[in-house]
Amino acid sequence: MPAFFVATVSVKDADKFQDYAQKSGTTFAAHGGELVLRGKAEAALAGALAHQAVGIVRFPDLGALQAWFQSEAYQALIPLRDAAADMTIIIYSAPV
Numbered sequence: 128m129p130a131f132f133v134a135t136v137s138v139k140d141a142d143k144f145q146d147y148a149q150k151s152g153t154t155f156a157a158h159g160g161e162l163v164l165r166g167k168a169e170a171a172l173a174g175a176l177a178h179q180a181v182g183i184v185r186f187p188d189l190g191a192l193q194a195w196f197q198s199e200a201y202q203a204l205i206p207l208r209d210a211a212a213d214m215t216i217i218i219y220s221a222p223v
Contacts, residue, residue: 130189135178143211158195159187
């Protein structure tokens with residue numbers, strides 16, 4: 128069953144965030160990950176808009192997603208991520 132992560136983002140440093148986005152994007156493929164959406168939040172249809180941007184990445188399954196997150200390549204990017212943005216990353220699973 129495919130697994131997704133949804134990252135909600137409030138950028139603190141635009142240059143660092145662009146660097147993080149480029150570098151993190153290169154880590155997905157090794158685990159079968161594919162960027163589904165990266166975009167700017169435009170407006171809230173219901174509730175409060177608490178972030179500036181969102182990223183959604185699909186993996187073949189939960190194991191692949193967790194392997195990506197725990198990978199040495201991604202773990203090395205966490206200090207850059209934390210300097211670049213306040214980010215919440217949530218895992219979702221979905222039927223095929």
